[in-house]
Amino acid sequence: MAQITRREWLTGAAALGAAAALPAVGPAAAQTTQKRELVVAQGGDISKFDPHFSTASNDIRISFNIFDNLTSRHPDGKLYPGLATEWKLQGQTTWAFKLRQGVKFHNGDPFTSADAKASLERTYDPNAKTMVATVYTTVDRIEAPDPLTLLIHTKKPDPLLPARLGFYGGQIVPKNYLASVGADAFNARPVGTGPVRFVSWVKDDRLVLEASPDYWGGRIDVDRVVFRSIPETAPRIASLLKGEVDVITQLPPDHYERVNSGPTQVRGALYAGLYVLGVNSKRPPLDNPLVKQALSLAIDRELIVKELWRGRGIIPSSPIAKGDNHWDASLPPLPYNASEARERLKKSGYKGEEVVIETTVGYTANDKPMSEAIVAMWRDIGVNAKVEVVEYSVRAQKNRDKSFKGMWWSDPTSTLGDPDGMMWRLLGPGGPQDYWRHARWDELGDKARFSVDEKFRAEAYKEMTKIFLEHNPWIIVIQPYEDYGVQRYVDWVPNPNQQFEVRRFNFRMRRT
Amino acid sequence: MRGLLGFFGTRLVRAVVAVWLVSTVVFVVMRLSGDPVPLLLPPDAPHSEILRVRKDLGLDRPIGVQYAVFLGNTLRGDFGRSIHFREPAVTVVRGYLPASLELGLTAFALAVVAAVPIGLLSAVRRNTALDHAAMGFALIGQSAPTFFIGILFILIVSLGLGLLPTGGRGDWRHLVLPALTLGAFAMASIARLTRSAVLEVLRADYIRTARAKGLAERLVVAKHTLKNAALPIVTITGLQFGTLLGGAVVTETVFAWPGIGRLAVQSIYNRDYPVVQCTVFLSALMFIAINLAIDVVYGFLDPRIRPR
Numbered sequence: 001m002a003q004i005t006r007r008e009w010l011t012g013a014a015a016l017g018a019a020a021a022l023p024a025v026g027p028a029a030a031q032t033t034q035k036r037e038l039v040v041a042q043g044g045d046i047s048k049f050d051p052h053f054s055t056a057s058n059d060i061r062i063s064f065n066i067f068d069n070l071t072s073r074h075p076d077g078k079l080y081p082g083l084a085t086e087w088k089l090q091g092q093t094t095w096a097f098k099l100r101q102g103v104k105f106h107n108g109d110p111f112t113s114a115d116a117k118a119s120l121e122r123t124y125d126p127n128a129k130t131m132v133a134t135v136y137t138t139v140d141r142i143e144a145p146d147p148l149t150l151l152i153h154t155k156k157p158d159p160l161l162p163a164r165l166g167f168y169g170g171q172i173v174p175k176n177y178l179a180s181v182g183a184d185a186f187n188a189r190p191v192g193t194g195p196v197r198f199v200s201w202v203k204d205d206r207l208v209l210e211a212s213p214d215y216w217g218g219r220i221d222v223d224r225v226v227f228r229s230i231p232e233t234a235p236r237i238a239s240l241l242k243g244e245v246d247v248i249t250q251l252p253p254d255h256y257e258r259v260n261s262g263p264t265q266v267r268g269a270l271y272a273g274l275y276v277l278g279v280n281s282k283r284p285p286l287d288n289p290l291v292k293q294a295l296s297l298a299i300d301r302e303l304i305v306k307e308l309w310r311g312r313g314i315i316p317s318s319p320i321a322k323g324d325n326h327w328d329a330s331l332p333p334l335p336y337n338a339s340e341a342r343e344r345l346k347k348s349g350y351k352g353e354e355v356v357i358e359t360t361v362g363y364t365a366n367d368k369p370m371s372e373a374i375v376a377m378w379r380d381i382g383v384n385a386k387v388e389v390v391e392y393s394v395r396a397q398k399n400r401d402k403s404f405k406g407m408w409w410s411d412p413t414s415t416l417g418d419p420d421g422m423m424w425r426l427l428g429p430g431g432p433q434d435y436w437r438h439a440r441w442d443e444l445g446d447k448a449r450f451s452v453d454e455k456f457r458a459e460a461y462k463e464m465t466k467i468f469l470e471h472n473p474w475i476i477v478i479q480p481y482e483d484y485g486v487q488r489y490v491d492w493v494p495n496p497n498q499q500f501e502v503r504r505f506n507f508r509m510r511r512t
Numbered sequence: 513m514r515g516l517l518g519f520f521g522t523r524l525v526r527a528v529v530a531v532w533l534v535s536t537v538v539f540v541v542m543r544l545s546g547d548p549v550p551l552l553l554p555p556d557a558p559h560s561e562i563l564r565v566r567k568d569l570g571l572d573r574p575i576g577v578q579y580a581v582f583l584g585n586t587l588r589g590d591f592g593r594s595i596h597f598r599e600p601a602v603t604v605v606r607g608y609l610p611a612s613l614e615l616g617l618t619a620f621a622l623a624v625v626a627a628v629p630i631g632l633l634s635a636v637r638r639n640t641a642l643d644h645a646a647m648g649f650a651l652i653g654q655s656a657p658t659f660f661i662g663i664l665f666i667l668i669v670s671l672g673l674g675l676l677p678t679g680g681r682g683d684w685r686h687l688v689l690p691a692l693t694l695g696a697f698a699m700a701s702i703a704r705l706t707r708s709a710v711l712e713v714l715r716a717d718y719i720r721t722a723r724a725k726g727l728a729e730r731l732v733v734a735k736h737t738l739k740n741a742a743l744p745i746v747t748i749t750g751l752q753f754g755t756l757l758g759g760a761v762v763t764e765t766v767f768a769w770p771g772i773g774r775l776a777v778q779s780i781y782n783r784d785y786p787v788v789q790c791t792v793f794l795s796a797l798m799f800i801a802i803n804l805a806i807d808v809v810y811g812f813l814d815p816r817i818r819p820r
Binding site for chain 2: 044129229
């Protein structure tokens with residue numbers, strides 16, 4: 001999910017070192033502003049506006065503001081009403097949604113259940129050819145009995161349907177407008193119900209959006225929102241420090257102190273997900289659980305957090321991200337114990353086979369430095385480990401073909417705030433990281449997906465965690481903070497799942 | 513007349529062959545280097561989904577068929593639809609061209625206007641403080657990476673002194689730093705080459721003759737030296753011009769400038785074949801057109817090369 005250009009990390013370090021020597025400029029500690037425009041600089045440009053054609057983080061930062069979902073996940077991690085005001089489960093497999101009255105699309109069309117039905121059906125309509133066709137695989141059929149009621153029938157019980165509706169694939173598009181102009185014109189001039197509406201876009205330069213005056217959630221606190229694409233880290237930070245932009249995304253941890261002083265500050269959210277080393281558990285010696293236990297025990301995560309992340313991250317305790325449903329507060333952070341690691345390696349019968357980390361440079365933050373550190377730690381316990389650098393698109397290809405030699409970096413996002421949307425989505429049978437199978441684990445994951453009994457689900461995930469930590473289908477490394485640089489006059493709370501929103505509930509400008 | 517036609521005819525045929533070769537190489541290399549589909553879909557998309565999208569994009573057809581379609585369409589000026597942007601590749605590239613031309617032409621103008629007089633002065637005042645200073649700067653301009661110069665400009669001029677914007681496209685103030693950064697290398701190369709070309713000519717017999725017959729030094733330099741030194745200067749200037757128009761990737765990235773260099777690199781990362789093909793085609797065309805222009809200018813400058 002995280003899309004950071006590979007150059008960013010190389011760039012930043014050297015250049016910002018020089019920046020630190022320069023005096024801070026701009027109005028001294030501007031705590032308030034009269035600005036009516038919010039300028040956001042992100043690391044890459046938008047590719048598409050049609051929310052059903054992209055899941056890239058640079059795109060969904062925009063589509064989650066032009067469009068609304070039926071449910072809305074706030075930065076506190078909880079689900080709130082969106083275009084649906086309330087929802088409940090009827091029986092085991094029918095979710096009933098009551099829709100918000102009086103909502104209008106930016107072109108004046110009223111929003112009704114027909115739009116919601118058409119939007120969700122569009123995601124998996126083979127003719128629409130969307131990129132989110134796999135989001136609603138549990139849906140059997142959708143009914144719109146009256147303009148303000150939506151009934152979604154699922155094939156089996158789906159406790160997480162409301163959560164699914166709050167993330168990508170769930171943005172509601174206008175049925176009639178889309179049908180009349182066609183998908184291409186819609187993508188060029190998107191129309192939604194969200195707090196901002198489209199004005200203009202010059203690729204790789206700027207996107208201009210304006211506040212929708214009669215937004216149902218309240219008109220946002222500025223008149224215009226401008227998104228700029230500044231690919232390099234150092235210039236992006238410079239533009240913030242100079243006051244040209246109000247918010248920057250993807251702030252690397254080594255610039256924390258520089259940005260968190262004077263008129264600017266750092267706003268971070270603990271990432272709703274983990275940074276892990278994916279493991280090809282089919283290849284020796286990684287098919288041996290004892291070897292993987294040794295590898296995990298040999299990683300000094302505290303050192304990694306302290307040195308490579310400047311403290312901007314926590315050591316995970318399990319494959320469930322902190323902040324998710326069923327995260328177990330009683331579990332200790334993953335331990336570091338080099339002598340125990342050596343012991344288990346000896347017991348495993350490891351014969352010096354090569355263990356390779358295929359890393360990208362900057363696909364996930366700190367991927368290459370972490371690879372180098374971890375390989376050194378593994379060599380210390382006697383593992384024949386090495387790092388190989390691959391290009392981003394090669395990684396994508398290997399991911400698709402499931403042809404990694406050993407390990408690779410993955411930053412699984414918890415799309416639903418629940419283990420089902422993370423470890424089960426990725427590691428489950430047929431999932432994109434299906435390299436390891438365990439009968440009991442599979443059975444529990446499947447049952448938990450289709451159970452509406454939260455107590456049962458809690459027990460299931462507890463047991464799955466235990467099995468997981470014995471077999472390590474991922475070697476979990478860190479749960480980092482996702483940091484943004486913001487002007488002090490911007491009052492904004494980032495969402496842990498990279499959903500960037502400027503709605504009233506989490507954004508305003510401090511004014512005098 | 514026939515000689516002139518032959519002169520252009522040969523060069524035109526060569527140009528067409530060059531463009532065809534470049535396009536073909538790009539076509540093959542892009543397809544060898546990877547598949548765009550996994551980059552388009554969410555990471556958990558199943559294999560069937562990938563196959564479907566590949567089919568929609570026509571990427572499941574044999575490479576020979578894809579190539580034939582590509583050639584046919586290119587001849588009609590149709591480069592296909594951008595996989596990444598979902599609109600015609602030509603439209604995408606056209607949107608980036610004005611910014612590239614604006615930056616490239618400004619950088620080129622800055623480079624030539626500054627470099628030729630500097631090189632000339634350095635040569636005429638050889639081994640003076642002025643010469644050393646100018647060539648010292650030229651050495652820095654030629655050896656410091658564009659990347660470094662750009663970031664330094666941002667940190668010192670924009671952030672430290674608060675003078676110019678850090679990046680983005682807008683009014684003339686947005687243009688100054690990127691144009692200087694982009695032009696630095698060209699400026700340095702042209703200045704150094706001008707100096708050595710002028711020095712070379714200054715040693716020639718006809719210059720001694722000109723001086724001997726009592727011409728003012730100003731005239732010797734302006735009339736006899738510069739014209740004779742022009743050939744290599746025009747060559748390098750033309751080559752630099754092509755580079756400035758198409759090869760501004762680093763400058764564009766540092767200054768968040770929406771030009772085709774950045775588009776090309778992003779499109780390569782995205783495996784957006786149609787856009788890469790279209791940008792490369794255009795760049796090759798520009799380069800070849802410039803070379804053709806240089807050939808013509810040669811003829812004017814040096815009667816010995818003129819087609820008879």
